[in-house]
Amino acid sequence: MNLKAENVFKPGSFPEYTYVSRNYENTGISYELRLKQALRTAGCLTSIIGPSKMGKTILCERVIGFSNIVEISGADFNEDTDFWATVAAKVGLPYKGEIITERASVEGKSKESDSKSEKYVLSKDKVIQYCIENEKVLVIDDFHYAKPEMQIKMAQQLKDAIRRELKVVVVSLPHRSDDAIRQNSDLSGRMSLINIETWKREDLKKIALKGFDKLSIKIGDSVAEKLAVECLTSPQLMQYICLSICTLLEDEEKKEIDDDILQRAYRFTTVNFNYGDVVNVISKGPNPRGQKRKKYKTVDGKELDLYGLIVESLAKNPPLMEIDFETFYIRIVHCIEKGDAKLDKQTVRNHLNNLQTILQGKEEIYRAIEWKDGKVYILDPLFLFYLRWGRMNG
Ligand SMILES: Nc1ncnc2c1ncn2[C@@H]1O[C@H](COP(=O)(O)OP(=O)(O)OP(=O)(O)O)[C@@H](O)[C@H]1O
Ligand SMILES: [Mg+2]
Structure with a gap:
């Protein structure tokens, strides 16, 4: 039987061929x-x-x-x-309801029903x-x-x-x-x-391995591992990315999954997700009320205020579902070009507090991250994936 990729990888419904038991x-x-x-x-x-x-x-x-x-x-x-x-x-x-019982009598010529x-x-x-x-x-x-x-x-x-x-x-x-x-x-x-617990890397890998095997597409263990890291804890994201990979492979008549295809498939997958507004709200932070915010020069040549830096730091490698403050602070410091102003920890904490207040007051989709007990938590794996791969030209 010649299976189609869309029947094997099913991000939105029952995945008959890629069901993994945990x-x-x-x-x-x-x-x-x-x-x-x-x-x-x-x-x-x-x-x-x-x-x-x-x-x-x-x-x-x-x-x-x-x-x-x-x-x-x-x-x-x-x-x-x-x-x-x-x-x-x-x-x-x-x-x-109403039950209607009909009786028809055919006596003589006249047909009566009651x-x-x-x-x-x-x-x-x-x-x-x-x-x-x-x-x-x-x-x-x-x-x-x-x-x-x-x-x-x-x-x-x-x-x-x-x-x-x-x-x-x-x-x-x-x-x-x-x-x-x-x-x-x-x-x-x-x-x-x-x-129901969140998904572990080993189980996520099985989705990719099973599916590509069904489609007779070769996939090495290391590629499956990379995919699983990128998916964080989401089997749905794995299904989405694998389907994107198949679409690209078919379009280019290729049979091999290399790093280039992987990266393009990640970017291609983000078009399914709609977190543009969430990213905007986080990178803008609270209303500055006319005050100018300090801008930092980043190592990749951008000029960002601290809210912008927070977004950059969230997106860094490796993708993590929870980041403790020290790690987060180091990520931010590494984003800033050497020689630019020093940033103290309390300022970063204050900014995270402000963000927490803003996001809490908004609709469900904005609650993609949470800052509490000295950690930044990613509540929605798809959001982090979007941050990492969906802002390429932004
Ligand atoms: N056991 C599994 N094996 C492979 N893929 C799975 C498995 N469970 C879930 N998925 C993938 O994740 C998607 C989402 O799963 P599902 O709809 O069951 O989540 P849910 O917990 O009910 O979500 P919600 O809370 O939004 O209702 C599925 O459509 C499928 O692509
Ligand atoms: Mg459900």
Whole structure:
């Protein structure tokens, strides 16, 4: 079979050919087995928590299978949604409706018909029974998207449903309002908790190795390693970059992945990401209110203020998800041309504090980095990748 690259590397959906199974919290069992075990524990609700884009949804799809999974998003629920009507609609059951029975009599020549209509509401019990009989597993994905009032209502419904042995998985981000589930005393002792960790380099490498092998494209271990470093912790980024590599190779009718292709594939991949505004906000810093900021000459011939230097330093090699202050300070100092003004540590700290305040007050996408407890944390691996490869002409 001649596979196409887009069927092998799938950054946005289920990667049938590049699915990698990971070890669950160093227990020696896989995440898949852990989820299977949880689903077999009758009367318990499974709660999956993990950072964005780490494979929560994909894990559910893999273990439960597309014919048995009933995927509902937290976003499907707002205050006036009837929980069971939404579930019924997803499984394809008519929940509310009208039955019209027609009787036709063909006596003599005249054809008469008389119809009777009846309104009905399918009960919650019927929905639960249907799911159990058909081995359906309810996955409430992105639970944090549901409004808080609705989350509480859902938790009540779920408590009752799992007692009747309906299989339910609730998926959510960490530090988010899924307290309705994990902190719910009614549910305590009736929950299987699964925490999804960020990806390690070895597992990320497997995505590339598996995929290129399927496509009969040679890839050395050292190339796979470079890719894995660049992806930080993101399997999705790995899928994106590998697909870009394939597109370039096909376009140039090449079969070998060298450093040149790698670098161009990185740049090419960043066009998928839209962090231009985030970079602008960080490099501008707070409103200078008419005051002129000190500019520093950089080793590569630019003139930047300290906010600009912070952006440059974030993007430096090697890409790191967390950078302690000392390392960060040294990175900044190394950006500045020798002989230019000295920079003291407290000034850098103050600037980082200012940035933290600005980013905190903005929308989700701006929370790509965080400065706390003496460290700079990258919260979104795609953002760092963009910083490194998306600003080439900027
Ligand atoms: N086990 C895996 N093997 C290979 N690739 C994976 C795996 N898990 C996830 N991916 C890649 O990462 C992408 C994102 O995964 P997924 O949608 O499951 O993340 P998520 O944790 O549900 O994210 P969100 O919080 O945004 O819903 C997938 O489309 C796929 O490309
Ligand atoms: Mg998801």
